[in-house]
Amino acid sequence: MPSSSSISQDLYPSQDDLLYEEEILRNPFTLKLWCRYLIARSESPFKKRFVIYERALRALPGSYKLWHAYLRERLDLVRNLPLTHSQYETLNNTFERALVTTHKMPRIWIMYLQTLTHQKLLTRTRRTFDRALCALPVTQHDRIWEPYLVFVTQKGVPIETSLREAAERLASVLNDDMFLSIKGKTRHGLWLELCDLLTKHANQVKGLNVDPIIRGGIRKFTDQVGMLWISLAKYYIRRKLHEKARDVFEEGMSTVVTARDFGVIFDSYLKKMGKSDEEEEDNGEENGFGEEFERKMILHGFWLNEKNDIDLRFARFDYLMERRPELANSVLLRQNPHNVEQWQRRVKLFEGNPKRQILTYTEAVRTIDPMKSVGKPHTLWVAFAKLYEHHKDLANARVIFDKAVQVNYKTVDDLASVWCEWAEMELKHNNFKGALDLMRRATAEPSVEVKRRAAADGNEPVQMKLHKSLRLWTLYVDLEESRGTSNLESTRAVYERILDLRIATPQIIINYACFLEENKYFEDAFKVYERGVKIFKYPHVKDIWVTYLSKFVKRYGKTKLERARELFQNAIETAPADQLKPLYLRYAKMEEEYGLAMRAMKVYDEATKAVPNNEKLSMYEIYIARASDIFGKRSTRKIYELAIQSGLPDKDVKTMCLKFAELEKKTFGEIDRARAIYGYASQFANPRSDPEFWKKWHEFEVQHGNEDTFREMLRIKRSVSASYSQVSLLVLFLQTHFILPEYLMQKDQTVNLDEAKDKLKQAGVPEDEMAALERQLAPATNDAAPKERKVGFVSAGVESQTDGGLRVGANHEDIELPEESESDDEEKVEIAQKDVPSAVFGSLIRGREESDNESCLGALERIKRHKTK
Known part of the structure; x- marks a missing residue:
């Protein structure tokens, strides 16, 4: 074993290293020189190579190539060492130093994460995975998730940790508005995945606040939130919080705005009623709601999880089924609270329950904005008042009507309808005077001050135009007229007011004139007709002229013939060509009955020239027929000649x-x-x-x-x-x-x-x-x-x-015709034989032998034979 002095001697450069050392001294920041140096000393002890690596990394701290080679050699150094050896900690520190400058290199992260996973350092490994995901771009996350999943599925890693980590990752992704899934998943789909993870493992993710997370997704999506509400309810069901789950279902049904989401929640609500706790725990998916439902409820119980509350559970089920139409209607009203038809349907749902109907009407008239309404909002007010009338409460019905006439509707006709319904209610209950008072009040013109104030506001309500509503005036005049002759002047005053407001129709003119005739004011009636024909033009004035002329002729006959003729002339002058024929016929008929026949013929003659071309033929036919009846058929010759030469269409000329x-x-x-x-x-x-x-x-x-x-x-x-x-x-x-x-x-x-x-x-x-x-x-x-x-x-x-x-x-x-003509028109010509004086055929008989080439000799021969006989 070498001594410490000899080992330290090996760490210093030797004589063989001088060449490399000199080059490095001249160019210490050249990666190629350091790599050549390390390759040359590949057989040296690691401690010497360790010194070279450290010197190189001190000069080039961001070199991925140096760090990667250095870390691999360190990994090889600890490969056979126990996990408790101090070299592992040194290796981990080296990785941390490397990541300071190479944190964008996914390979360095993967090597470090695999090393930590091998060391069973759970917390440090999890946090390092999180750091890697934060440091690397999204496009490289898939390289991190693979070892991450290997880590969380290792034996000994708590399931709560992996689930919580997965939930936190999904939640962080959904909180990032800039996140885009490389697999094309939508944000709604990611929310559903998160909710599914939280609900299936409700007891393993206790560290997370699940309720706010799911509600956050519900707030983000205005539609297709039915599954999110169901996920939240499932979460509480698996946490054994059944009452809380029921509240979530109720809240979901009362807040969704689409029928699809409502149907999803309602069906899931019913299905959860038919499951016991054991079924919920054993089966992660929903079971069908089939024929075994009642047996399941009795055997297993639901919601309260008690065996002695079956009556309460059945009552809740029946209550839910009864409320389904109301809940579905609420969904439609949340879509558009100004939908009149849906409010009317909601009232019908509470048929037989006047209190609920009154509350519904009250909510409806408070909610609906007439300017945004779909339908006629005044019908709700009228129905509301009639509900009180139906229950013999006229006082409150009048209160409702009084409030209804103060609403600013879209059109004047809507407001007029409310007044008319109010008056008809009073008439139904024999309050004739009250109905008349209502009509006077409704048709009263607003004062100048009220008009000025409304104009200053810039939003003129329909009440300012109500006094010109023809519907109100028509009912008003009918009420006045029905009171009989004792109120003649008041009725005339109403009619005159209608004319002054310039809202009269041709029918009003005719009704006014007929009213005066019934009361023997004939000249006044004719004056009304005169006003009518001056006010209106064709085609609206047609009925007035017809009625006026017929009534005038019927009354005066021949006594005021000149005046009648003047009226007819005025009517004809103002009428278009296509409306002249009936006027001329009436005019001519009057002349035939009360005037002169010659004048009648003159009228017919004028009519044939004035009517349009498509009516000339029929007019001439009438002219000829009347002339024949009055003056005889010989007088029609001249009319025929005039008709033929008058410029009729060719087909009509031929007919004539x-x-x-x-x-x-x-x-x-x-x-x-x-x-x-x-x-x-x-x-x-x-x-x-x-x-x-x-x-x-x-x-x-x-x-x-x-x-x-x-x-x-x-x-x-x-x-x-x-x-x-x-x-x-x-x-x-x-x-x-x-x-x-x-x-x-x-x-x-x-x-x-x-x-x-x-x-x-x-x-x-x-x-x-x-x-x-x-x-x-x-x-x-x-x-x-x-x-x-x-x-x-x-x-x-x-x-x-x-x-x-x-x-x-x-x-x-x-x-000259050929002897044998091939014309079809000359074949089989038969001349009818009659007894004719012989003088007529004398020259023809003598010339028979001289005209053998004529084509019609057969007819002449038959004539001769007839004469001879």
Whole structure:
């Protein structure tokens, strides 16, 4: 064994160390030189290397590489030593020195923590773990938690320590608002983990104040707090504090603001009632609330954990079930205390308990702010008063109504409803005078001082506008009117006040006038009508005019005819076109009954010009019908002519022409006039889209025509069809090449060829293209193209028109038909045979042999055979 002098000699540098020592003296802060020195003396005793390490760390105290190598060698030094050896304490001190400068190095911490765990120094190890977690960033905590969990699960470590430590760590994390879980856990989820830890091990975490911790989480989360309340209740259940747990459940149900949280707490409350203490201790999870519930309650007992209190426990259970609707309603009211409907439902829950209903109404009207309310808050006041009325307490009902009318509601109508309900209550109990007094009080206009004070406050209550409530005035006037003729002046005063306030409706005007008529004030009633027609405009004034005119005509008849005519003229002048027809009909009816028939016809004539186009046809029909009844059917000819030429829509012109032709044919036997009317109407009937018109003309010619007239009908039909075809082609061409106005693109719209050419010119189409288009659209004929046909209307007394129009008897536009025509219109033509004088057919019979190429010879042969017979 070497002596102490020889050992001390080994600690000093030898001759071989001079080279390293000189370099270190020149550069003492170079890590590389110290590492080379230590490698060179790797075989030296540890004490010598200990001196070199200490010198190096004195020069470089923050070198992780030096500290790590130094600590590893010290760990190897104590590896086989007992835990009580002094070298362990020296090692621990070295770790503490190293952590002064390397506290951000997780590897140093892990080596130190593993060493302490091996030494079984529980308190020091736990505190060192805490120091490591505080010193290292969050991203490196997972490297610390792994050895931490190994430590707390070691045999001999008290469970209270690990649980308390885990709870404290979770609590500190939740108190840190900047904490973010690297595993994506929410703060609510972490709170649930903490509560689960505290409740499952309630008896092992006695050092922590669990109640404030869980309540802190409840305050942080306004919703989804049902599980936190359940956790707090479980904590007290496992601590055998059953009454405290019941209070927690009750507090939770009375504070949560969502139906989901309420349902969770309520269901858990019931389930806990069906469990004994042994079940709570043996089973950490909740058992179902099933068919065995009653047996469990009887066998095990609950809450008080006594065997002789079953009646009390059943009573509590029944009480809880009875209170469920009330508790659920309270949750909804906590969500919005201004919800009128929920307050009304709460009142219904206490049906049969007037005291609770009164308390609920009182709480409701105190809580609800009318400006924030959902629903009509005045209905609560009315229902509150009616509750007292139902129990024969009219005095308190009047007190409630008196308070209700002082509330500042959202709208005037709400306040007026309260006044009306109050008055109706008084009427129900035969207090007619009291109801009238209420209406006078409600409709009284506030004084100027009150208005000025309300305007100064900047928040004008609805009471300032109540005197203009039509609902109140309507009830007021009904009450006054129901008192009979003895209060005529007071009723008139109410009506006049309504008119002065400019809140009257047309129905009020009519009611006022009818009231005056019932009391024989006819002229005053008509004055009211006059005021009404000046106040209102159409469409609101329509009913006033109708009532006014009918009442005036009914009363005066022919005695004041000029005045009635003036009224009708005023009504017509102010009415829009779509409202004129009923006025004109009333006007004409009055003239028929009390005036002159000619004036009635004049009124009908004015009406046909004034009504809108969609009503002209029906107006002409009425005009014609009345003229026929009064002056005979012959007088309707002129009306038909006016109707056809008045600018009716094409389809209405065609309808009117058909009726005119039917009149001429059946009534007067004027076949030529009827044929001329058919010819005029043909220009409005496209053979493709309106075959019905041509069918009627065909039948007409078969019954009353001859070969020439039938040919003329066919020619006109082809001409009309060709004109529509040309227009269709022209419109198609223009739609393809140009953007036309919308009215030119409508179906079956008649377009003049000259107008179309003008459109082409405006669009910039050259003249040669226009000529080519015209040639393309013109019908192909052997002769020159005929001029455009213009069918004129044959008026009364005119037989034909020569200026390019239709002429019966001399047809200059007759065309030659082929011998075998393929036209469907010429097939199977049968002319009705009649007894006609032979002079009519003389020339035709002589010319039969000369006209073998005509297409209608069959009809002529039948006519000849009929004549011969």
